[in-house]
Amino acid sequence: MEPNTLERSLHTARALVMADLVAGDVAQADIVSLVEDAVTHRRWWVEQWPEGAEFVTGLIAQDVQDALLERYGRWPLCPACGGDEPHALDVEPELGPDPRWVCAKAAVAVAPVGALGQVLGR
Numbered sequence: 001m002e003p004n005t006l007e008r009s010l011h012t013a014r015a016l017v018m019a020d021l022v023a024g025d026v027a028q029a030d031i032v033s034l035v036e037d038a039v040t041h042r043r044w045w046v047e048q049w050p051e052g053a054e055f056v057t058g059l060i061a062q063d064v065q066d067a068l069l070e071r072y073g074r075w076p077l078c079p080a081c082g083g084d085e086p087h088a089l090d091v092e093p094e095l096g097p098d099p100r101w102v103c104a105k106a107a108v109a110v111a112p113v114g115a116l117g118q119v120l121g122r
């Protein structure tokens with residue numbers, strides 16, 4: 001794969017995940033650095049497996065979600081359910097192109113990764 005293609009897919013992934021963090025008002029400096037860490041890790045990963053380039057957006061979204069769970073809490077919270085027990089959305093497919101945020105509880109696709117802002121009204 002062309003290095004440019006690889007960098008472009010990583011750049012797109014970073015932009016989409018950042019857009020969702022901004023939409024959820026969680027784009028503080030320390031969280032932005034979590035995104036950078038995930039991008040760095042996935043750059044290495046996709047260099048080993050170039051066919052995975054179109055999967056990096058979904059993977060970086062999940063990496064950031066996991067990192068946030070330890071330091072910040074569940075993200076992104078499901079906007080579809082509400083109620084007393086807020087739960088996080090899942091990325092689907094876990095390993096595939098065109099990842100979406102889905103609510104496993106209501107079994108609905110909420111938004112493509114990068115488009116949470118439209119659902120949250122921002």
Ligand SMILES: [Zn+2]
Pocket residue numbers: 078079080081082087103104105106
């Ligand atoms: Zn839900």
